[in-house]
Amino acid sequence: MRFQVLGNFEVLAGDQVRTPSAPKLRKTLALLILRHNQVVSTKELIDELWGMRPPSKAVRAVHTYIYELRRALEEPELGPTPCRLLTRPNGYLVQLPDNAVDLNAFRALVKDGSEALSAGNPARAGRMLARSLSLWRGSALANVDCGELLEPHAAELEESRMRALELRIEADFQLGRHQQLTAELKALAAAMPLHEGVYAKLILALYRSNRRGEALKVFQDLRRHLIKELGLEPGPELQRLQQAVLAADSTLDPPSTPEARTSAPARWVAVGPPAQLPRDSVDFIGREAVVGELTGTLRRGGASDTAMPLVSLIGMPGVGKTATAVHLAHTVRREYPDGQLFLSLRGTRAVPLSAMDGTEQILRGIGVPSEELPTTLAGRIAMFRTWSSGRRVLLVLDDADSMAQVDPLLPGGTGCAVLITGRTRLYGLPGARSVRLGPLAVRDGVDLLARHVGRERIAAEPDAAQGLVRFVEGLPLAVNFLGERLAALPDAKVSAVLEGIESAKGVCGLSELAAVGLDLYGRFEASFSRLDEETRKMALRLALMPRRRFDVAQAARTLGVDSAVVELLLMRLSDASLLEAAGPDGASPDQRTYWFPELVREYATERGSDRALAALPRVGSGREDRFREESRR
Numbered sequence: 001m002r003f004q005v006l007g008n009f010e011v012l013a014g015d016q017v018r019t020p021s022a023p024k025l026r027k028t029l030a031l032l033i034l035r036h037n038q039v040v041s042t043k044e045l046i047d048e049l050w051g052m053r054p055p056s057k058a059v060r061a062v063h064t065y066i067y068e069l070r071r072a073l074e075e076p077e078l079g080p081t082p083c084r085l086l087t088r089p090n091g092y093l094v095q096l097p098d099n100a101v102d103l104n105a106f107r108a109l110v111k112d113g114s115e116a117l118s119a120g121n122p123a124r125a126g127r128m129l130a131r132s133l134s135l136w137r138g139s140a141l142a143n144v145d146c147g148e149l150l151e152p153h154a155a156e157l158e159e160s161r162m163r164a165l166e167l168r169i170e171a172d173f174q175l176g177r178h179q180q181l182t183a184e185l186k187a188l189a190a191a192m193p194l195h196e197g198v199y200a201k202l203i204l205a206l207y208r209s210n211r212r213g214e215a216l217k218v219f220q221d222l223r224r225h226l227i228k229e230l231g232l233e234p235g236p237e238l239q240r241l242q243q244a245v246l247a248a249d250s251t252l253d254p255p256s257t258p259e260a261r262t263s264a265p266a267r268w269v270a271v272g273p274p275a276q277l278p279r280d281s282v283d284f285i286g287r288e289a290v291v292g293e294l295t296g297t298l299r300r301g302g303a304s305d306t307a308m309p310l311v312s313l314i315g316m317p318g319v320g321k322t323a324t325a326v327h328l329a330h331t332v333r334r335e336y337p338d339g340q341l342f343l344s345l346r347g348t349r350a351v352p353l354s355a356m357d358g359t360e361q362i363l364r365g366i367g368v369p370s371e372e373l374p375t376t377l378a379g380r381i382a383m384f385r386t387w388s389s390g391r392r393v394l395l396v397l398d399d400a401d402s403m404a405q406v407d408p409l410l411p412g413g414t415g416c417a418v419l420i421t422g423r424t425r426l427y428g429l430p431g432a433r434s435v436r437l438g439p440l441a442v443r444d445g446v447d448l449l450a451r452h453v454g455r456e457r458i459a460a461e462p463d464a465a466q467g468l469v470r471f472v473e474g475l476p477l478a479v480n481f482l483g484e485r486l487a488a489l490p491d492a493k494v495s496a497v498l499e500g501i502e503s504a505k506g507v508c509g510l511s512e513l514a515a516v517g518l519d520l521y522g523r524f525e526a527s528f529s530r531l532d533e534e535t536r537k538m539a540l541r542l543a544l545m546p547r548r549r550f551d552v553a554q555a556a557r558t559l560g561v562d563s564a565v566v567e568l569l570l571m572r573l574s575d576a577s578l579l580e581a582a583g584p585d586g587a588s589p590d591q592r593t594y595w596f597p598e599l600v601r602e603y604a605t606e607r608g609s610d611r612a613l614a615a616l617p618r619v620g621s622g623r624e625d626r627f628r629e630e631s632r633r
Contacts, residue, residue, distance in 0.1 A: 007137025
């Protein structure tokens with residue numbers, strides 16, 4: 001069994017991927033692996049998982065997570081494994097050999113490369129350091145929502161990566177590879193505009209490439225930026241370097257080596273069509289109408305001389321947006337023989353993927369090497385749109401945050417198509433087909449349960465099976481989770497499982513689900529955290545109304561604001577997939593009925609139970625003006 005932290009956190013058993021899908025389980029295991037062969041206390045796990053607001057059953061939840069992880073790591077079908085999750089006084093310890101974690105291989109290679117460089121062997125140093133950097137598959141712990149303990153670990157890993165890169169660049173300089181380094185150093189300088197060491201290397205590389213004017217311009221650009229941002233002049237080392245460049249000092253001349261005389265800049269070698277789609281789920285069910293309609297839309301790619309198909313899937317957390325998008329993409333992939341690209345935009349993470357990083361991932365996916373990557377966003381956009389023009393490529397952008405994030409990533413060919421998922425409606429996509437995904441019908445949810453546990457078991461307790469689906473409101477993520485739990489408990493009755501989770505309904509069903517490994521609370525927290533403060537306060541007050549369904553007038557009375565403010569609020573909540581509405585076709589907001597999904601109400605109940613919400617001042621007096629002004633636009 002192997003563990004990878006240099007990029008997405010992954011657990012690999014042979015050819016099988018065993019990474020926990022539940023965010024809290026993934027976070028727990030990531031911390032234990034980074035601290036392998038050391039005891040991690042229960043308090044540290046609670047601090048990492050919930051920060052300053054742990055639930056009342058936090059210790060119980062940690063025990064459940066450890067049980068689930070131990071069961072997954074010690075499955076008999078995996079055979080003998082050197083990985084053991086042990087209980088220790090006040091904590092837990094993962095026992096495994098150092099070679100089971102990619103981080104340890106990275107550190108060993110960096111150590112060897114650094115020692116080789118110090119010993120005057122830049123060729124060996126370059127090989128060792130390049131191998132160490134090749135272990136990285138993206139940002140450290142990219143798929144883990146790092147808390148107060150994991151965040152410093154991730155930052156330290158990124159610092160180590162940067163140090164290894166600096167050492168490898170130094171080795172390349174000693175080998176006389178300055179011409180090949182200029183493009184890479186320009187990209188690094190653009191990403192780290194205050195890093196004087198990177199600029200010093202870039203100036204030296206340009207000078208050694210007979211581009212003295214460019215080298216001096218880089219110094220002047222950096223000087224202006226430092227003065228403007230920090231009120232500082234460049235440091236002494238950079239100033240000495242500038243004077244040496246002005247004087248054409250011979251100490252700056254490149255070393256004379258056979259490799260330096262024969263080396264040539266790398267060239268972009270074409271690769272085969274990218275095929276990046278995740279695997280389709282064998283348990284995908286329902287959505288027949290949506291899939292049929294959107295398949296037709298996507299298969300019409302190229303039918304217009306001037307526009308390409310744009311499809312946007314939106315919905316509340318856990319409703320199956322990504323699974324539906326992946327299924328759709330596999331359905332139409334033959335229509336796009338020039339490639340299928342998949343990119344997670346991390347819109348619900350604390351730091352969404354930037355357009356600069358997104359274009360880099362796309363360009364690397366089509367075969368552009370690092371030395372050929374443009375150093376500006378505009379250059380990367382132009383390169384991708386030029387490449388995609390005249391090609392038939394399908395681009396899937398998962399978990400989008402905003403139009404500003406999506407627009408730079410769109411291809412240029414009218415024969416291409418784009419499929420976007422997100423919790424929030426994107427405005428500003430001309431011609432886009434937006435579809436809001438709702439929960440599964442009870443019938444489809446029961447069918448999904450049956451695929452996990454067998455039809456005989458469901459047929460024996462049909463009412464209990466329907467009750468489970470209704471309890472989680474038909475959310476595919478939750479139904480799949482409950483099905484997996486039932487499959488792992490072959491002797492348990494479906495009705496007993498239903499009674500167990502319903503017993504906590506009066507407190508919060510979300511907490512009960514979290515205690516057995518399904519963290520929907522964190523997903524709702526991420527959605528609410530993206531609302532501005534006033535919208536969030538109003539939304540929580542509405543969700544705590546005794547009345548389950550309400551109209552504009554009733555919401556206005558509850559909040560103490562006028563109907564124009566409420567209409568804008570309800571539109572925002574609907575766009576964020578936190579509120580449902582019903583009414584006649586073409587009905588105005590005041591003719592519609594609104595309601596929060598029950599799980600959203602439970603989230604709001606738990607948020608309000610700590611008395612913080614009750615202590616908040618009523619929103620509506622002075623702050624109402626901004627809402628009213630927006631509603632008139």
